[in-house]
Structure formats: C-alpha cells, structure tokens
Amino acid sequence: MKVIAHRGLSSLYPELTEIAFEKALELDIHGVETDVRLTSDGVAVCIHDPVIDRVSTGRGRVSERSLAQLRRYNFGTPLRPQQVLTLDELLEMVRAYDDRHIYIETKHPLRFARMLEEQVVLRLKYHGLLHDPRVHLISFSAASITRMREIAPQIDRIHLRRHWERWLNPVPNFVGQPTGLGISLDRARKNPGMIGSFGLPTYMWTVDRASDIRWARDMGVDMLATNVPGRAAALLARR
Template sequence: MSGDNRAPFVVAHRGASALLPEHTLAAYELALEAGADGLECDVRLTRDGYLVCLHDRTVDRMSNGTGLVSEMTLDELRDLNFGTADRPASVLTLGELITLVLDWRSRPTKLFIETKHPVRYGALVENKVLAELHRFGIATPASADHSRAVVMSFAATAMWRIRRSAPLLPTVLLGESSRYLGGSAATSVGATAVGPSVRTLRDHPDLVDKAAAAGRATYCWTVNEPADVRLCAELGVSWIATDHPGRTKGLLAAA
C-alpha cells in the first residue's frame, strides 16, 4: 500500500453494503462488478475455529437468529439467513471471500481483513487469518504494494502480531487521532498505514501528509458523502472505504 498522485482507490466496506446485506457474497460480487479496487471484511472466530465474515459479536442484527458468534459452530451459523426473505444468504467464510477475490479476473483486487478485538480467542484470530492467507499462497507477498491482502485492527497488539509473523504483509492501524497523529503507535507496531475515520480526517486534514512523511499510506473509513469523497481525493488519501463503491468510483472519475 503506497500513496501516489492518482485518485484514491475505492474499498467496498462489507461489500456494496448500501444496496445489499453486508458481508454477503452477493454484496461483494456487486462491489466487484461496480469496479471496487478492494473489498473490506470483518472476521470473527466460530466456536469450532472457523473464520466468518461478520462485524458484530452477535448474529442478532444481520440474521434471523440470536446468539454470540463465538458460541456457535459454522454449521449452526449456516442454518441462519443473513440475507433477506426473498434473497436468503448464508454466512460467508473468509476462505470463500478470498476465493472470490482471487478468482476475479477483470483486475487485481485487494482484500482488507479487519480482526475484531477484544474477543475471547485473543491472538488465535490473527493466527487463523495468517494460516488462511498461507493456505491460499498470499501471506508472503513479494512486496507490500503487490500484496493481495491487507490486515487491519483497532488493536495495536494485533498489528504487532501480524508484522512479526508476516513482515511484508501490509497492515493498517485503525483508530482516532489521539492514537496516531504523533505516529508513535503506528511506529511501535510497524503498521504500513494509518486508518482514521472520515470525521477524524475532517478535523485533522494534515494527518495524510504526516502519515506520508513517515512512509505510511492512509486508509479512511467510512466515506459515503460526496463532499467527503472529494476531500479524500484533495488530501491524497490512498484508500477510501465506502458503502457505495459504484457511486464513489463515479464521483472520482468525474472529478
């Protein structure tokens, strides 16, 4: 991940999640068809050790079931509907999403994987993510710029674990301005990029230049408003995560 003078790359936040249920295969396929340069997902571990693409600790908000993800098996999750009544969808595993990304032949697409913390399984989450990336042959890229996967977290310890085990894998330390405006947190864990919210970026537009001066890219979330898309482009943000990948690509192309 590196910044340049071109328009920001567009990352589909949980897929084309403004149009279809988040973290579903259909939402990610729609994002790819809309021209997204990257796909973003959150991952959690099931009780039997599988990584699934879900943001919340529970399944209550996005499915027709209830309960903690960490207390359910993959088969139990697959019995639930994460789509709609007229368009049901199964829970998506990280392996299935990686397969979609690698099989997409129109253009190379990056997968941005956010590990959720704190969780009952602790460091096992990062270990499982790395194992899955190794299984698909993308855990040790030739360089950060050519990596097909990026790992992100709000937890500095999670980023440290990834950098220690896979030094060429790009990482994004997510968080608000107090965490990294001075750069110390990102420096201590060796993160290759910082990930402010768009609200933080509005308040601290100099953050992008400060990150670049330290050799880091900037990943901004969640950028949905046209004015914020233009702001990110003007400031030189490297990657912008949005619920509207197709619309955002159009805005950038017209700028």
C-alpha cells in the same frame, strides 16, 4: 485514490454476504473490505458485530456458535437468503480477479486473542495469498498489528487509530510498526493535518457523500472505504 467496498456492496445488499461481495467485485474498483471473527470451532467468518442479532435471524455471540450453528440462520433477506460467509469463501471470490485487493479487518477484543491472526494467516497460506500484495490487514487493535508483524511481516498492516491513541499510543511506528494509518472521516475533517501523517499512506472510513469523497481526494487520501463504491468510482473518474 483507491476505492474500497466497505463490507461489500453494503448499500444495496446485506453486509458481508456472498451477494454483497459478488456485486462489489464486479465494479471497477480497487477492492473490498471485510471484518472477521472466529466461531467456537475456530472458523474465520465475515461478521462485524460480536453478536449476530443485527445481521441474521439468529441470536447470540459469534464466538459461542459453531459454523454449523451459524449456517442455520439467514444473513440475507427473506426473498434472497444468505448463509454466513467464511473467509475461505471470500478469498476464493477475490482470487477469481487478478486485480482486486482485499482488506481484512480483525475484530478485537475477543476471547480467542492471537488465534484470529493465526487463522487469517493460515487461510491466506492455503489459498496461495500469503505473499500476495493485494492482501492488507487492518485493525483497531495495536496487538493485532503487532502479531501480524511477528507471524507475517510481509503483509501490509494498516492501524485504524482512535482519537485517544494520540495520548496512549502517540508514536504509531512504536507498536507493530504499521505500514499505513487509518482515520475516520469525522476526525480528518476536524484535523486534516493527520492525513498522510508520519509519511504513511492514509486509509479513511466510511465516506459516502459526494462532497466528502471529493474532499478526501483533494486532501490526498490514499484508500477510501465507502458503502457506495460504484458511485464513488464514477465520481472520481469524472475528474
């Protein structure tokens, strides 16, 4: 089972910051996961929420702030300040490792629509990673999965499925033809038969307790997103 650091080493460092990814990439794990949004001037940045209030000293919507404006705020701690991290900067960090994978989650809905996927593809192309099998796109948005299939079909596309999609989008290969499916730990616990459904690899989020990590491994989960990647990797290595 592949261990993925959810938002970097977010259990010990501020999520989605340079220090969180630096420490995560030093671990003996499969890879890291990041969320991406666009600033008002079209820069892809690593931020989960649509607003910066929770994770920085600033306030307001990501889409209404330029990169220069976001750079004014502290996304770290008072003792260890961190600037907002761009996707470009994170890709440079990942490129320094030959065997680390990156899972890029496009956050929707947002007013820029398909521009987000287009910018992700452009940044990957710039860094020479557009055809690198270590790159994976993940999203709750079926539209995002479809766009990536249109503009960069070679990239692994993992659709993170919500519970209501069994009615509104019952056939996962119908929309965007995902190459993997994502499921939350809670849903998987309630319906273990969904793991490996439709013959596609399973990505599970967010799994931190030792008992849940072991359960996911025993149930055949392929990719495990966790806030405690070092602990998870050590636990799995002891088998």
